[in-house]
Amino acid sequence: MLSPSLDSIRIFLHVLAAGVWVGGQIVLAGVVPGLRKVGPEATKAAANGFARVAWPAFVLAFATGVWNLISADDTVGTSYQVTLGIKILLVVVAGASAAAHASSEKKVVMAATGAIGLIASLVVMFMGAQLGTA
Ligand code: HEM
Numbered sequence: 475m476l477s478p479s480l481d482s483i484r485i486f487l488h489v490l491a492a493g494v495w496v497g498g499q500i501v502l503a504g505v506v507p508g509l510r511k512v513g514p515e516a517t518k519a520a521a522n523g524f525a526r527v528a529w530p531a532f533v534l535a536f537a538t539g540v541w542n543l544i545s546a547d548d549t550v551g552t553s554y555q556v557t558l559g560i561k562i563l564l565v566v567v568a569g570a571s572a573a574a575h576a577s578s579e580k581k582v583v584m585a586a587t588g589a590i591g592l593i594a595s596l597v598v599m600f601m602g603a604q605l606g607t608a
Contacts, residue, residue, distance in 0.1 A: 484545060485606070488538035492602060494531035496595045498524055499572075503592065525576060532569060539565070546605075554608055561601040568594040 476482075502524050509516040539562075543549065549558070571591030578584050 481545065484538060484541050487534060488542055488602075491531045491534035491538060492599055495528055495535055496592075496599050498528050498531070499592050499595060503588075521576070528572070532572075536565065542605075548608075551608075554605065557601055557604055557608070561598055561605065564594045564598045564601070567591075568598055 502520065505520060506517060509520055543558070548554070568591050571587045571594060575584055575587035575591055578587065
């Protein structure tokens with residue numbers, strides 16, 4: 475059996491945080507229509523519960539992302555740098571959209587920022603897979 479290493483712990487934490495942040499949004503999108511039928515308190519409770527878990531996961535993804543960067547062997551290639559740059563930009567877009575989504579009461583703003591946040595998060599995850607296999 476392979477022995478655990480600092481590298482495997484680093485990737486485990488990064489993928490765990492990414493999975494909670496991105497997967498949590500997908501699960502929430504799936505359960506919210508059902509919760510709406512129960513009442514606004516149910517939706518609010520689910521959103522608050524998600525926020526309690528998702529924001530620490532976002533911070534962990536960011537911190538372990540920086541750790542990935544420090545540990546990566548070959549980050550100097552132009553295509554690696556461009557992919558990484560777009561990924562970091564989309565991390566900011568995802569975080570800002572999620573924050574705007576959580577603090578707005580307007581339906582149109584909530585729908586737009588929710589969708590942008592999820593799409594940006596999915597692209598960030600895909601680009602992570604690209605960086606990990608580069
Ligand atoms: C919500 C935020 C983030 C998500 C969802 C995410 C997702 C991922 C995923 C799924 C991987 C693939 C891991 C693997 O199997 O190798 C990955 C790798 C990577 N991520 Fe992130 N990431 C996030 C934030 C960041 C940030 C902020 C940075 C840089 C500051 C970063 C830098 C990297 C690097 C360099 C790799 C490649 C690691 C390697 O060499 O194996 N990530 N990311």
